Amino acid sequence: MTQRQVQLRLGLGAVVAALFLTLYAIPSWVSSPSNVGNIVLSPLFWPYTLAGFTGLAGLGLVFSGIRLPAADKPVNSPVDDPGAAWLRLLGMAIIMALTMYLLPRLGMVLTSMLVFLASAFLVRTRHPITAVVCALVIPLVLYAFFAHVAGVAIPQGEFLRLP
Structure with missing residues (x-):
């Protein structure tokens, strides 16, 4: 294909x-x-x-x-190391388990920042600076909107309380 x-x-x-x-x-x-x-x-x-x-x-x-041109090289070429795919899958499972553990302790905003960063670097993003900026900005903007505009309570953690 x-x-x-x-x-x-x-x-x-x-x-x-x-x-x-x-x-x-x-x-x-x-x-x-x-x-x-x-x-x-x-x-x-x-x-x-x-x-x-x-x-x-x-x-x-x-x-x-x-x-795009009609004649192009195939996308789904075989991978060199299939074990790396299983390690990434295991890494994603660990990230998900840590998310559930960290949510009540760090709160939704800080946990989503860390999860976004970990996921971006797990899949080896080609844009690490953009990933870091998005990991910091998007959860804060969403928190500001939902907490201050929509009036929806966002779960806060034990260590950090946002205004």
Whole structure:
């Protein structure tokens, strides 16, 4: 399978998933009261937002796949060391177990920072500086939004209390 085929199939799959969520799953399975004052607090807002972003990402993959050359080298070439894949799988299982252990102790924000960093370096990201910046900024921005704008309590840890 070539890079073009992978991008086209992933993009079409994401578009189909977004259409399924938007047209059937969210209206059928997510209930919402009609008198929600703030649209951001509506139970329908975030599912529709995620479905929309999924559709946009899918369309982006489709358009970038169309622009790739048709004759390309295959993507799924055999790996040199299959044992390394099993070690990464074990590493991810350890990260998940540590996440469950650290959540009540460090809180959701600090734990998500550490988990993001550990996962990025486990898969050997080609952009380590971007991974570090995203690991620090994204949890803090999400905390600020949910705690201060939406008024949702975010679990805090024993060692660090955010304002």
